[in-house]
Amino acid sequence: MKKKSGATPAQSASELISKRIADLGDWRGETLGRMRKLIKEADSGVVEEWKWMGTPVWSHDGIICTGESYKKVVKLTFANGASLKDPAHLFNSSLEGNTRRAIDIHEGEEVAQSAFKVLVRQAVALNSSGKSKPSKKTKPKP
Numbered sequence: 840m841k842k843k844s845g846a847t848p849a850q851s852a853s854e855l856i857s858k859r860i861a862d863l864g865d866w867r868g869e870t871l872g873r874m875r876k877l878i879k880e881a882d883s884g885v886v887e888e889w890k891w892m893g894t895p896v897w898s899h900d901g902i903i904c905t906g907e908s909y910k911k912v913v914k915l916t917f918a919n920g921a922s923l924k925d926p927a928h929l930f931n932s933s934l935e936g937n938t939r940r941a942i943d944i945h946e947g948e949e950v951a952q953s954a955f956k957v958l959v960r961q962a963v964a965l966n967s968s969g970k971s972k973p974s975k976k977t978k979p980k981p
Contacts, residue, residue: 852889852896859895859908866946867908871895874906874915874944877952881959901966903959916941923961927954 850858856875860868878885878897885903888896895906902918917923920930920940929950932941944950 852887855889855893856887856895856906859893863908867913870913870944871906871908874913874950874955877950877955878903878959881956882963884963885959897959899963899966903962903966911945913944914941915944917958917962919962919965920958922965923958925958927951927957929954929958 860872860875862868863871875895875897882899882903884899886898888898890896890905897903897906904915904917904920907914907916914932916933917930917940919938920933921936921938923940925940929942930940932943933939942950942955
């Protein structure tokens with residue numbers, strides 16, 4: 840019986856991500872491949888995972904980010920992006936939430952490589968510190 844995600848027991852997450860990049864066959868595959876390379880360059884200890892029926896995930900002591908491809912955008916969602924400093928303003932999506940932040944990349948757009956690597960390293964440091972979950976501050980009762 841084949842799983843809906845297209846995964847077989849013999850395929851690693853890295854193989855599935857490589858297959859996804861190849862199957863896209865257009866600018867989205869090129870973009871996802873380029874961003875994957877930057878993630879690996881930024882953190883040599885990154886672990887590639889395949890979750891939620893077909894989503895590439897990069898982790899190190901917790902999720903760093905996911906990489907999804909849509910018709911008009913490649914979306915990199917940082918699990919704890921709201922806790923990261925983003926002086927280069929790479930985050931341009933999912934800005935309203937308290938936890939996640941995303942980078943939407945449209946056809947022909949480039950992401951500043953060094954600034955992106957800084958975000959990845961910050962995410963790893965946050966995950967490794969054990970503080971990746973936002974603290975729930977109790978509000979004083981009136």
